[in-house]
Amino acid sequence: MRTLLLLVAVVALSLPVAAQRYSVDPRFGFGFDAVVVPPGQDMLPEGLGLGIRGRVAVPVNRDLSVAGGVGVAGFVFQGQDDASYVFTPQLSVILTLPRRDSARYLLGGFGGVIPSEGSGGPSLHLGVGWAFPLHDTSLYVEVDPALVVGSRETTVVIPLRVGVIF
Numbered sequence: 188m189r190t191l192l193l194l195v196a197v198v199a200l201s202l203p204v205a206a207q208r209y210s211v212d213p214r215f216g217f218g219f220d221a222v223v224v225p226p227g228q229d230m231l232p233e234g235l236g237l238g239i240r241g242r243v244a245v246p247v248n249r250d251l252s253v254a255g256g257v258g259v260a261g262f263v264f265q266g267q268d269d270a271s272y273v274f275t276p277q278l279s280v281i282l283t284l285p286r287r288d289s290a291r292y293l294l295g296g297f298g299g300v301i302p303s304e305g306s307g308g309p310s311l312h313l314g315v316g317w318a319f320p321l322h323d324t325s326l327y328v329e330v331d332p333a334l335v336v337g338s339r340e341t342t343v344v345i346p347l348r349v350g351v352i353f
Contacts, residue, residue: 214252216242216327218350222260222273228342230335231302232271236260240348244281252281254294258346274301275333275346277312290318290325300335300344308337310344318352325352 222236238260244252256277263270277298284291295313314331326349333344 211245214244214246214352216240216244216256216350216352218327218348220258220260220275221347222275223345223347224262224273225343228340230305230307230337230340230342231273231300231344232262232304234262234264236262236273238273240275240346240350242279244352250283250285252283254279254281254296260346271305272303273307273344274303275299275310275344276301277310279312283318289320292316292318292329294329294331298333300333306337306339308335310335316348323353326350327352 218240220236220238220240222238224231224233224236226233238258240256240258242254242256244254246252256279258275259272260275261270261272275298277296279294279296281292281294284293293315298310298312299307300310301307310333312331312333314329316327316329316331318325318327329348331346331348333346335342335344
């Protein structure tokens with residue numbers, strides 16, 4: 188798990204450097220997560236977690252980008268003493284399907300789900316999003332379900348995200 192986390196961190200941190208080297212303008216996103224984890228599993232905290240997420244996307248061409256992102260969500264609705272947190276690094280490929288008033292996109296890739304309590308594991312994600320252009324930025328909304336593979340069980344995590352792309 189530590190090797191996966193290190194690999195995701197190195198690739199995510201190298202995306203802006205690679206973009207500057209090849210004179211590509213990266214896009215930065217920042218937003219809020221609402222993470223839903225189903226009950227009946229022992230890998231992750233159950234219920235609804237709220238958090239923040241950042242992403243750097245580097246365009247390959249007009250329709251395709253590669254991205255690295257990281258988020259943290261807190262499961263705090265049962266009080267401070269029972270609070271737990273989930274750290275979610277991801278590497279993604281983003282395929283944009285442009286329209287006149289917005290852009291739909293598909294994103295998929297791999298990452299990890301690392302809880303403060305429990306075992307967590309690597310994850311595969313495949314989601315859909317919508318970007319609504321403003322003047323210099325865009326507002327985005329996305330749903331990006333992930334399959335988390337643990338040592339003894341597998342579960343699904345469903346993040347709902349909203350934020351701004353710079």
